[in-house]
Structures are given as C-alpha cells and as structure tokens.
Amino acid sequence: MKTSLNDHEYIQYSKQMLLTDVSEKGQLALMNATAIIVGVGGLGQLVAQYLAASGVSIIHLIDGDDVELSNLPRQILFDANDIGNNKASIAMKKLHQRNVVCDLSAHQVFINPGNYQALFNSLVPKFSLASGLSSAVLFDCSDNFTTRQLVNRIAIEYKMPLISASISADQGQWFAYLPLPNSSEMQVSSINSHGCYHCVYPSDSILSQNCSQAGVLGPAVGVMASMQALAGMNQMIDRPIEYGVLHRFDAKRLSWSKAKMNIDKHCHVCQ
Numbered sequence: 001m002k003t004s005l006n007d008h009e010y011i012q013y014s015k016q017m018l019l020t021d022v023s024e025k026g027q028l029a030l031m032n033a034t035a036i037i038v039g040v041g042g043l044g045q046l047v048a049q050y051l052a053a054s055g056v057s058i059i060h061l062i063d064g065d066d067v068e069l070s071n072l073p074r075q076i077l078f079d080a081n082d083i084g085n086n087k088a089s090i091a092m093k094k095l096h097q098r099n100v101v102c103d104l105s106a107h108q109v110f111i112n113p114g115n116y117q118a119l120f121n122s123l124v125p126k127f128s129l130a131s132g133l134s135s136a137v138l139f140d141c142s143d144n145f146t147t148r149q150l151v152n153r154i155a156i157e158y159k160m161p162l163i164s165a166s167i168s169a170d171q172g173q174w175f176a177y178l179p180l181p182n183s184s185e186m187q188v189s190s191i192n193s194h195g196c197y198h199c200v201y202p203s204d205s206i207l208s209q210n211c212s213q214a215g216v217l218g219p220a221v222g223v224m225a226s227m228q229a230l231a232g233m234n235q236m237i238d239r240p241i242e243y244g245v246l247h248r249f250d251a252k253r254l255s256w257s258k259a260k261m262n263i264d265k266h267c268h269v270c271q
Contacts, residue, residue: 002031002057013055026237027055033236034058034136036123036160038111038151040087041065042216043165044141045077046225047232048091052099054233059095059102060123061088064110074218111147116154124158133159133179137232140164141225145201152197155179156270161235164197165228169214172224172249175261176231176241179270194244199264220251 005013005024013027033056037044040063051059067075067082067090075087082090088106096104107119124134138160140151148164155162156179165174177196227247234241244261265271 002028004028005031009055016054021239022237026239029237030233031055031057034060035139035232036060036062036120036136037139037141038062038147039141039143040091041071041141041143042074042218042221043143043167043225043228044139045075045087045091046222047139047141047229048095049077050226050229051232052095052102052104055102056233056236057101057103060105060107061091062107062109062111062119063088064108074216074221076218111150111154113150116150120154120158124160133161136160137235138162139228139232140166141228142166145205148197149201149203152177153269156196162197163228163232163235165224167216167221167224167249167251169216170220170251172220172251173246174224174227174231174249175246176235176243177261178241178243193263195261195263196267196270198269199267200246200261202264202267217251220249223249223251 005027017023017027035051035056035058037048037059040048040061044061044063048059048061063086065087066084067078067087069083072078072080077091077094078087086106086108088108092104092106095102109115109119111119124136138151138155140148140162142148142151148166151164152162154160155177159179162177164177166172177194231241245258246261247256247258249256
C-alpha cells in the first residue's frame, strides 16, 4: 500500500489535490484503488483513460471484442492501426505507455454465466470479501442488456460497489449501486436501501436497442463515461454518492432527470 507521494507525483496530481476534500489523502486513496472495467468500447476506454490518468493503481480491463472501423468516431483511444485487434489488449498497452506506474491487465473474454467466477475469483482479493465489502470498484461499460444483468449479479455476489452506465441514440443513463454485506442489512438500512439493476429492469424487460444498432454521437458517449468515471473516483476517495438513483440524460435536449431505484421485494437477485 502506498503511504506517501514523491515530488513528481505531487506535481502530476497537484490540481486534483487542490480540492480540499481530496488533498493528499484522497490522492493516496486513488493510488491504492482497484478498478474492474467490463467492456472497453465507447464507455470503457474513456473510463479507463480517466482512471489511469488520475492515478488509480490497478485497472483490470475485460472485453473479448476487436476494434472495428465504425468504432473510431467514439472510441477515441483507438486508431486505424488497431482495427482487428482486441480492445482490452490495445487499451492496456496504450494506457501503460502513458501511465507507467499503473498496473493494467487485459482479459480478452466476454463474460458469461459459465466463466465469470473463475475470472473474478482471481481479480477480487479474498481479504476484501471477508471484510464485508470489496475494495475494488466495478464499472459496467457493457453494451447489451444480458451483460448488464450479469454484471449486476456479479456486483452483488462479490459485494463490489457498482458504477453502471449506458447510452442508446440520444438516451443515456447511469447509476451507482452499493451492495450491503447481507440481505437483512439491506432491508433495515434507511440510508442504503435501494434497488439493483434487476429491480428496475427485470430480466424479461423489453428494452431499446444498443448504440451499435440505434446509433449515437461520440460526445454523448463521452458525457456518460465522464459521469461514470467521476462517480467511481468519488467512491474511491469516499466522497458522497447518490446510491440507487437512476440518472437519465437526454443528449438532444442536453437535459438531466433522475428517479429513485426502488427495491423489488420479489427480486431474486438482490433479495
């Protein structure tokens, strides 16, 4: 665990530390933090850039997809030379060049119900699970409903704070979910009592298409990724976060709205 900053780090992260509720303590928290990013496309490659540049020490990138020509307008970490190569692998190499002290790993796989446990058992420290809530922060940057449902289940199973975002056409949304150590605590807590993704969107929901089918403007993806990265950093440095609130963004009207994510007492995922 890092306990102090050297002169170079003081200069590099000085603007972040000027914030009184960040300071050196918050910067050290970032530099001792772990992020797990599922999906390294439009959202994930931007979230990874922000986290790595801010000093987050360990970043695991998970994606089995390859870079395509149609990705380039919104996935700005990649260029034409990367086409045909795995996104997680390319992102790891490029981010390491810019942030040499950042410990990055690439997992070239699409997670599914059959493989996620072997992967996450290796990524989430056992000591953090024993303490009740994982020290790693999970970022859902996937682009499909099935994976988002699975990532929600993973967050609950491994007791990881979850920062999730998505966008399709002009409609974006993001939320922060904080699993509690057990279901009984979730029901008695008046502060942390909120629903999970499955509570709001049950697995049999019919949702709109993803951005690859419905289209999207690159900066709209950037808005959602910026909010996601900022929320994740706030979690890491123990800043206040609105857990269990679904934030909606209208990219055409540049407007925001939000709604509470109520618990479904019959949810078989978080109850």
